Amino acid sequence: MKDKLPFEEITRKVYTKKESQTNLEHGINPENRTVTELLNNGVICLNKPSGPSSHQVTEYAKNILEIGKAGHGGTLE
Amino acid sequence: MLGEASKISRVLLLAGKEYITLMNIHKEIPEEKIRKELNKSIGTITQLPPLKSAVKRVERQRKVYYINILEIQGRDVLFKIGCEAGTYIRRVCDDFGKKLKTGAHMQELIRTKAGPFNEKDMHTLQEIQEAYFLYKDEHNENKLKEIIKPVEFAAAHLPKIWIHDSAVSSICTGIDLSIPGISKLETEINENDLVAVFTLKNELVCIGTAMLSTEDIIKNEKGKALKIERVFMKRDLYPKWKSTII
Numbered sequence: 001m002k003d004k005l006p007f008e009e010i011t012r013k014v015y016t017k018k019e020s021q022t023n024l025e026h027g028i029n030p031e032n033r034t035v036t037e038l039l040n041n042g043v044i045c046l047n048k049p050s051g052p053s054s055h056q057v058t059e060y061a062k063n064i065l066e067i068g069k070a071g072h073g074g075t076l077e
Numbered sequence: 078m079l080g081e082a083s084k085i086s087r088v089l090l091l092a093g094k095e096y097i098t099l100m101n102i103h104k105e106i107p108e109e110k111i112r113k114e115l116n117k118s119i120g121t122i123t124q125l126p127p128l129k130s131a132v133k134r135v136e137r138q139r140k141v142y143y144i145n146i147l148e149i150q151g152r153d154v155l156f157k158i159g160c161e162a163g164t165y166i167r168r169v170c171d172d173f174g175k176k177l178k179t180g181a182h183m184q185e186l187i188r189t190k191a192g193p194f195n196e197k198d199m200h201t202l203q204e205i206q207e208a209y210f211l212y213k214d215e216h217n218e219n220k221l222k223e224i225i226k227p228v229e230f231a232a233a234h235l236p237k238i239w240i241h242d243s244a245v246s247s248i249c250t251g252i253d254l255s256i257p258g259i260s261k262l263e264t265e266i267n268e269n270d271l272v273a274v275f276t277l278k279n280e281l282v283c284i285g286t287a288m289l290s291t292e293d294i295i296k297n298e299k300g301k302a303l304k305i306e307r308v309f310m311k312r313d314l315y316p317k318w319k320s321t322i323i
Contacts, residue, residue: 071083
């Protein structure tokens with residue numbers, strides 16, 4: 001049974017054009033971000049309950065997490 | 078999408094989706110006929126957006142990658158459908174009913190994939206609330222960290238390019254990416270593909286449209302490689318190229 005979206009079917013390899021080092025003084029590996037950083041720049045895959053609109057559920061999530069800004073990635077149709 | 082990450086919504090809007098749908102057919106018809114007709118919806122379909130939709134109501138083409146029938150019980154059909162962004166499943170059901178002259182409608186719909194996200198990553202509002210409570214009141218951040226993914230995750234389905242530290246700052250001011258700025262890149266990038274650009278620490282810098290294929294970037298040492306569409310990284314995170322020389 002086929003159940004893959006087009007991007008899931010492409011196997012990509014990494015090619016090194018020019019090796020270089022990254023300076024650890026700037027930036028941070030995403031895995032090491034703090035919760036505060038995640039709350040300000042993160043994503044949640046939310047199982048939306050039926051009933052309230054996507055917009056309303058986004059508002060609920062904002063209130064729960066006590067953050068000022070959030071958006072959603074498209075309504076269900 | 079929380080805070081600054083709201084900007085990534087367009088990337089997810091444009092990404093392929095998968096849904097599980099419960100369709101109700103208004104008259105009893107043989108199972109075989111249901112299977113045959115639903116399979117015809119795989120491939121390129123033409124559909125008119127529903128009356129209550131956010132887009133202009135003109136016929137448009139969308140690709141349906143797969144349909145898997147999970148269960149048929151009388152007039153109820155449960156199926157999984159993988160499709161291009163902007164496919165209206167409500168329409169797929171309506172059109173099915175029209176073609177069979179029985180009428181049909183979409184009874185229930187859940188999204189099981191949106192680009193890199195699938196049902197395994199899905200959390201309820203209750204789970205989020207519990208995790209936030211643990212974090213706030215008991216200073217245990219593990220659950221919340223499991224639920225909130227870094228913004229980078231939302232671009233995981235896109236082909237990737239990694240750039241040198243020295244190229245980050247100019248990209249953040251909106252200047253298109255040139256070949257000398259590139260450290261590593263993935264294969265199978267075609268011209269006009271949407272590409273995600275990362276630092277060597279795997280932080281998302283921007284997304285852009287490829288102006289060259291992987292092969293062309295490998296072959297050449299000069300020229301523009303990517304047109305910037307949206308910058309995600311803050312401007313001052315990496316130093317300006319000139320200041321690193323001094």
